[in-house]
């Protein structure tokens with residue numbers, strides 16, 4: 015089998031890359047080790063930056079997002095029993111979209127298959143070879159048969175546990191990592207959201223986030239210790255703890271409760287690999303970097319990486335010009351490190367570190383009050399949250 019661009023992974027990054035290349039007449043094959051249903055059901059992120067909303071529209075997959083997604087002009091910060099709204103539209107002129115990663119993945123798979131695209135499910139890449147030269151190959155198993163995909167370029171969009179990053183020789187790659195002693199217990203619940211905009215809550219017991227998926231489905235997260243078994247949290251305990259962390263003084267606001275349909279713990283880490291290119295192998299999305307979820311940058315970064323990569327490949331195939339391919343890693347990493355800093359900053363601002371004391375908590379409250387009181391401080395949050403224009 016032969017193609018122009020061999021794409022490993024049918025997550026949001028791999029699928030969008032395939033779609034963007036198709037729009038430019040460049041052939042690709044997507045190899046995905048899981049089945050289609052698994053890819054379409056895996057619960058993950060939900061917030062899309064302003065510029066990424068436009069990217070998805072331009073890619074021809076914005077129709078259902080515009081119909082069913084929720085445009086949000088701000089978020090609510092809750093701390094010290096009070097509430098403060100950060101108005102993105104007023105501070106930056108931009109807004110964000112709440113539309114689940116699972117829906118983006120469904121839209122992209124449907125679009126690629128409708129256009130005759132090759133997305134091979136249950137096709138696991140087992141080796142990436144020859145990327146130092148002009149004839150790379152990806153070995154994979156499909157339906158129990160070993161096959162070879164020959165190509166010009168390999169795009170590793172295969173997530174944190176994929177094989178793309180492992181292909182970089184150890185003398186070439188450097189990694190930078192920070193892990194956190196807490197994670198997020200995330201739930202989906204069949205209940206109308208208790209708020210119109212997202213609530214990011216700082217509480218002495220830990221962080222909580224209220225998000226949504228539709229008018230009937232709420233998505234909520236609780237900070238929990240890193241090694242938490244979700245089974246140890248009964249539904250009642252989850253709702254009680256969420257209600258405690260979102261509680262407001264002097265308000266009759268209440269958290270609506272309903273049946274929980276999904277419950278999982280996400281570990282939190284910061285991770286970056288440099289460079290994001292080796293020969294004809296390019297890394298994109300979680301294959302190259304991870305951010306803690308506070309601020310919802312993981313999905314957005316993954317989609318922006320492939321936008322950059324698609325443009326570079328289009329210039330190369332169209333004009334034989336390698337300049338954008340050569341600058342891909344540096345350009346992507348500038349944005350990655352900005353997002354790494356923002357995600358770390360939001361995480362540190364809102365979570366309770368197990369080693370922290372009352373002094374640390376007072377500092378967090380002073381910082382949150384500063385954001386509530388000073389538009390310049392709120393603008394820093396709003397600019398980063400809605401997504402900085404392309405660097």
Ligand code: FAD
Nearest residue numbers: 023025026027047058059139172173299300310311312313
């Ligand atoms: P992925 O979505 O991981 O896709 C990679 C794909 O490659 C997978 O389908 C995998 O099966 C496939 N693959 C791997 N190895 C191979 C192989 N050898 N051969 C073939 N296929 C392979 N971000 C947020 O912003 N907010 C959140 O709330 C949030 N929650 C998250 C919860 C969890 C449990 C996880 C894991 C991530 C979460 N993220 C969140 C991060 C966000 O979902 C990711 O940043 C995003 O999925 C990155 O997309 P991707 O396409 O790069 O990688």
Ligand code: DHB
Nearest residue numbers: 059060061225307309310
């Ligand atoms: C969601 C996840 C996030 O990490 C975040 O910061 C905002 C929203 C979500 O899943 O809806």
